[in-house]
Amino acid sequence: MAEQVKKKDLNIFVEYLTRVEGHGHIKINMKDGKLEACYLNVIEAPRFFEAMVRGRSMFEVQHITSRICGICSTGHSLASIKATEDAIGFTPSVQTRKLRKLALHYETLDSHLLHVLFLVTPDVFGAESVFPMIQTHKDVILLALKMKKACSDLCDILMGRHTHPITLAVRGFTKIPGKKELEKSRELLGELEKDLAIVLGVVKLIKLPEFERETEYIALTHPDEYAFLDGNIASTDAKEIAPRDYLSFVHELNVEHSASKHSKNKRNSYMTGALARFNINHKKLPEKLLDIAKSLGLKAPCYNPFMNSIAQVIETAYCLYDAIEIIDGFLKNGIDQSEAVASWPSSLEKNKFTFKSGRGVGAVEVPRGILFHDYTVNAEGIIEKANCVIPTNQNLANIDMDLQKMVPEILHKTKEEITLQAEMLVRAYDPCISCSCHLLDVEFVD
Amino acid sequence: MSKVRVAFFDFADCEGCQLQLTYLNEALLDVLKHCDIVNFREVMHERSDDYDVAIVEGSITRPYDVERIKKIRERAKILVAYGACAAIGGVNGIRRKYTIDEAKKIVYPDREFPIETGEVKAVDQVVKVDAYVHGCPTNNNEFAEVLKCLLLGVAYKVPTYAVCVECKLKENICLYEKGQVCMGPVTRAGCGAWCTSNGNTCYGCRGVLEDFNQQGQMDVLKKYGVTVNMLKDKFTLYNSCKMEEKNG
Numbered sequence: 154m155a156e157q158v159k160k161k162d163l164n165i166f167v168e169y170l171t172r173v174e175g176h177g178h179i180k181i182n183m184k185d186g187k188l189e190a191c192y193l194n195v196i197e198a199p200r201f202f203e204a205m206v207r208g209r210s211m212f213e214v215q216h217i218t219s220r221i222c223g224i225c226s227t228g229h230s231l232a233s234i235k236a237t238e239d240a241i242g243f244t245p246s247v248q249t250r251k252l253r254k255l256a257l258h259y260e261t262l263d264s265h266l267l268h269v270l271f272l273v274t275p276d277v278f279g280a281e282s283v284f285p286m287i288q289t290h291k292d293v294i295l296l297a298l299k300m301k302k303a304c305s306d307l308c309d310i311l312m313g314r315h316t317h318p319i320t321l322a323v324r325g326f327t328k329i330p331g332k333k334e335l336e337k338s339r340e341l342l343g344e345l346e347k348d349l350a351i352v353l354g355v356v357k358l359i360k361l362p363e364f365e366r367e368t369e370y371i372a373l374t375h376p377d378e379y380a381f382l383d384g385n386i387a388s389t390d391a392k393e394i395a396p397r398d399y400l401s402f403v404h405e406l407n408v409e410h411s412a413s414k415h416s417k418n419k420r421n422s423y424m425t426g427a428l429a430r431f432n433i434n435h436k437k438l439p440e441k442l443l444d445i446a447k448s449l450g451l452k453a454p455c456y457n458p459f460m461n462s463i464a465q466v467i468e469t470a471y472c473l474y475d476a477i478e479i480i481d482g483f484l485k486n487g488i489d490q491s492e493a494v495a496s497w498p499s500s501l502e503k504n505k506f507t508f509k510s511g512r513g514v515g516a517v518e519v520p521r522g523i524l525f526h527d528y529t530v531n532a533e534g535i536i537e538k539a540n541c542v543i544p545t546n547q548n549l550a551n552i553d554m555d556l557q558k559m560v561p562e563i564l565h566k567t568k569e570e571i572t573l574q575a576e577m578l579v580r581a582y583d584p585c586i587s588c589s590c591h592l593l594d595v596e597f598v599d
Numbered sequence: 600m601s602k603v604r605v606a607f608f609d610f611a612d613c614e615g616c617q618l619q620l621t622y623l624n625e626a627l628l629d630v631l632k633h634c635d636i637v638n639f640r641e642v643m644h645e646r647s648d649d650y651d652v653a654i655v656e657g658s659i660t661r662p663y664d665v666e667r668i669k670k671i672r673e674r675a676k677i678l679v680a681y682g683a684c685a686a687i688g689g690v691n692g693i694r695r696k697y698t699i700d701e702a703k704k705i706v707y708p709d710r711e712f713p714i715e716t717g718e719v720k721a722v723d724q725v726v727k728v729d730a731y732v733h734g735c736p737t738n739n740n741e742f743a744e745v746l747k748c749l750l751l752g753v754a755y756k757v758p759t760y761a762v763c764v765e766c767k768l769k770e771n772i773c774l775y776e777k778g779q780v781c782m783g784p785v786t787r788a789g790c791g792a793w794c795t796s797n798g799n800t801c802y803g804c805r806g807v808l809e810d811f812n813q814q815g816q817m818d819v820l821k822k823y824g825v826t827v828n829m830l831k832d833k834f835t836l837y838n839s840c841k842m843e844e845k846n847g
Contacts, residue, residue, distance in 0.1 A: 199660070199716050200611055204705040205693040209832065216802060217836070220690045223615020223736065267621060284636065298621075305622040313797035315622075316615040316736040320797050327798030407707065496799045499778030500824075 161186045163564070165572050177584070179575050180410075181560055191560055192410050192553040193579055203539045211237045211534045212323055212497045218526065218541065223316050224267070227260040227308075228519030229526070229541075230321045231382065236526040237323050239397075240513025241534075248492055249325045254382050255479050256311055256321065257517065258472035261381065262345070263304035263315060264520035265427070265465040265472075268583045269356065270297035273462050276577050277359045293355055300348050303341045307476075310334045325494040335483050342477050349470060356449060356466050361459040361581075362574055366558050368456070368551055369420050370429035371402060373518045379430070379437040379471055381518040387433050389454070390419060396516035399525050403542055408549075415550040416542065422550035425522030426582065427464035428455060442470055458555055459581045465520075508534065521545055521583050545584045552582055603750060606638035606650035607681075608671055610657030610664050611691055611719070616682035616737045617656055630743070633750055652677045652749060658684045658691040658840070659720045672726040677749060680722045681742075683735035687806040688721040688840025690735070695719060695839045721840045730755055734790055735804035735837065741789055758788040761808060762801050766792035774800050775823045782833050784819055785811040804837045 163183040182190040202221055206214050215233035219226040231253055238245065245253070271283050274293065280286045287294050305315055310330055313319030320327045330338070374393060375384035385393040386402060394401060405414045417423065435443065435453040446452065451463045498506035510532045517524050522544030529538040555578055563571055607617060617639075637647040653675035659668055672678055683689035694702055699716055722728055732745050748755040762783040766773075769792050774781040782803035783795060795801055820830065834842060 199706075200691055201694050201697075201702045201706050201716075204697055204702040205690065207705065208696075209693075213802075213832075213836065217690055217693070220613050220615075220735065223613040223618045226613070226615060271621070282639075301621050313793065313799075314736070316618055319794050319799050322799070493798055495777065495779060497779060501778035 163560070163568065163571070165568065165575065167572060167576060177579070179556075179572075179579060181556070181571075181575060183560070188557060188561065190410075191557045193549060193556070193584075194410050195549070202541060206528075206536050206539045209536055210497070211241065211528070211530050211536055214528065214536050214539070215321065215323065216317075216496075218539075219317050219321075221541065221543070224264055225260065225519040225521065225524075226317045227256050227312065227315065227321070228517055228524055230318055231257060232515040232517040232519075232524045232526040232541075233528075234321060234323050235515030235517065236513045236528045237515075237530065238513065239515060240511050240528050240530040241508035242511075243324060243508065245325060246492060248489060250382070251479050251482070252311065252326055252329070253321075255476055256308075256318065257381050257519075258476045258479075259304055259307045259311065260315065261472045261520050262469055262476075263301065263308070264583075265469045266297065266300050266304065266352075268520070269462055269465055269469075270300075270352070272580060272583070273359070274355070276573070276580070296348060296351055300345060300352070303345050303348075307338055307341050310338055322494055322496040325492055327493060327496050329488060329490045329493050331488070331490055332484070335480055335488065339477070339480050339484065342473065342480060345473055346477070349473060352469075353445065353449075353466070356463070359462070361457070361462070362577065363457065364459060364555075364559050364562070364578075365456040366458070366555055368554070369418055369423035370432045370454075371418070371423050371425050371523060371547070372430040372433040373516060373523060374433055375437075379434050379475075381472075384516075386516060386523065388418065388423070389432065390423075396525070397512075397514045399514060399516060399527075399542070403525065403547065405542065405546070414546050416547040417550055422554045423547065424458065424551045425544050425547045426461055427468050427520075428458065428461040429522065430518060431455070431464040431467065438467070438471060439474070442467055442474075445470065458551075458578060461581045461583065465583070512538075519544060522547060545582070548582050548584065552579055552584070603634040603652060604637045604647070604650040605634045605652045605654060606647070606671075606675075607636070607654050608638070608656065608667075610655070610668070610685070610722075611660045612657030612682065612684040612689075614656065615735075616732075619736055619739055619742070622739060630746060634746075648674060650675060652679065654679045654681045655685050655722055656681045658688050659722060659725045660691070661715050661717050663715070665717075665725055668722065668726055677729045678722075678726065679730045679732060679745065679749075680728045681732045682737050683733065683804045683806075683837055685722045686728075686731045686733050687838060688719055688724075689804070689837050691719045692721075692837070692839030692841075693835060696835070719840060724840065731757055733757065733787060733805035734793075738790060738793065740791075759808065760788050761811060762786045762788050762790065762792055762795070762805070764788055765790070766795045766801075768792075769796050771795055775819055775825070778823075780825050780829050780833060782830075784816050802836055803833060806841060807834065807838050 165181040167179040178194040180190050180194050206217050215230045218233045219230040221229050275282050308315035369390045371388045373380040373384040374387035387393040402418050403416050405416050408415045432454045446467045449463050451460055510530050512529045515526045525542040527540040528536055531537050637650050653671045680686040684691055732742050745755045765788045766783055779800050781800040783801040785807050786801055786803045787805040787808050
């Protein structure tokens with residue numbers, strides 16, 4: 154076998170990275186063994202949400218901001234509602250909190266399944282996309298579609314639909330499922346539980362590149378549960394802080410090569426998402442799931458970003474089991490449908506809705522990581538100022554730094570292999586570029 | 600019969616309407632029997648510039664996007680505006696209340712690099728559109744109908760009556776009766792009164808009817824003590840792009 158010669162010059166430009174949400178290019182440029190450029194170039198059209206919600210009612214802001222992203226619209230909706238409720242001093246009921254957890258679990262299930270089964274597996278089976286896999290791996294595709302449909306049906310029951318949920322509102326839910334709907338949900342979850350066993354079998358076949366780069370991990374953390382909806386902000390580098398202080402961890406900066414703002418804490422980058430949550434909160438997972446994680450090669454702390462997809466699989470199982478527990482609780486103890494609220498306090502409500510004005514922050518773990526909505530509400534209930542910090546933005550600096558460490562380590566590979574591995578790395582973060590460019594700019598590389 | 604070549608494109612939007620397609624279940628596989636999806640960046644690596652039908656999601660904002668949609672128009676025999684952002688401008692249009700410089704100042708107070716953007720437009724404000732799939736998000740039942748019509752070569756007719764009609768058929772109590780303000784009386788039907796059947800109000804995402812019953816709407820407002828101003832904000836939520844068109 155010929156001796157492998159390390160490249161001195163390398164020029165890779167992946168135009169319109171596919172199988173990710175949103176628009177981005179990968180640019181790698183090496184001259185005389187020196188990396189001159191190596192980054193993800195975000196080219197999504199800016200949408201200016203923070204400007205759009207200014208001057209609008211606090212009761213419709215979640216309706217608008219859920220439109221930042223079609224894949225994580227439930228997460229945006231919940232972060233928005235939490236920010237508003239925090240600002241106006243409203244505490245939701247215990248039942249509302251359970252239902253919101255359920256809503257978020259459904260979205261995480263749906264999103265993780267989409268990522269792992271539709272977007273990651275083609276790399277594993279050497280396919281360009283899921284479409285040729287309809288011929289070659291029909292069973293996997295049918296299973297994925299069946300599971301997606303179950304998630305969609307669960308969302309329909311609880312939220313009217315998944316994308317841009319209808320029933321989530323400031324103060325609670327506009328419609329609450331009854332016994333029949335809960336029984337149907339339980340049945341769907343039971344089916345998903347069976348299908349998950351098959352997914353785990355498929356996931357075992359996934360062979361991911363070996364690569365490590367230790368970084369700072371940031372995630373919500375909660376004393377009683379694997380945090381998704383509530384909790385403080387934890388970091389592997391620092392003491393945990395309250396959501397309202399998020400700006401002491403999250404420093405946003407503009408970068409010329411990216412339309413999306415980047416984020417950093419004390420180091421030059423940090424990671425958020427399933428792997429960060431797993432690294433920080435793994436002790437809150439049931440033993441059974443930790444065993445599955447171990448069998449898939451995932452053990453905390455894990456510094457291989459490719460393993461983010463495996464952490465997503467473990468979270469899929471967690472969300473599924475926790476959703477079953479919540480539904481079983483409602484089936485056993487009943488659910489109070491009279492708690493339903495109007496999306497806007499109606500003119501007929503007996504006790505006029507009163508609130509205080511001020512600033513509030515909602516921090517929620519969405520599929521791709523920690524999401525912040527930060528609003529200032531005035532005495533008329535109008536949004537005066539808004540800031541949204543999106544998980545994908547927070548990961549962009551970390552993606553660039555991973556690329557910069559990884560590319561020099563794999564120079565013995567062919568250009569095609571390097572390109573594929575760079576694409577796989579970006580895809581492992583499951584980036585959501587529409588989200589990250591909820592307000593951003595462009596740079597063209599022609 | 601050769602298969603129809605279908606391509607998906609997205610502009611400024613959340614990609615949520617494309618996501619609806621992953622919920623089509625096995626019906627999606629049935630549709631695929633009759634068409635070849637040749638371009639769909641969100642889920643596939645392969646891409647082709649040879650297509651019959653272009654399904655376009657998102658609003659047009661940047662000069663670069665204007666050029667891109669014009670090229671798509673040239674190549675496609677049929678161009679479909681898919682979802683509220685493409686069909687009527689959608690929530691992106693809210694930005695029209697600011698000048699571009701004002702919006703930049705709010706969102707990027709200290710960015711030293713250039714930001715390219717432009718006025719927000721619905722697709723038909725830039726190129727000719729042959730068919731519409733309304734809604735934020737679109738609903739798959741209607742999309743399946745539109746696809747069927749396309750495959751049969753007949754025009755799909757978007758309902759010309761209000762959401763109220765569908766809401767009444769669902770036997771919902773009128774939201775005005777419950778002390779709420781609703782866009783149902785002026786909004787194009789076809790969603791099956793999706794939001795109002797789930798305890799919320801109509802936000803007008805399918806666009807304002809071209810000739811809604813103005814007198815009827817005024818009567819409703821008068822009866823329930825709702826001012827035109829209370830309704831105005833509801834109009835600007837999804838319909839800002841089209842309102843300016845109407846007002847010149």
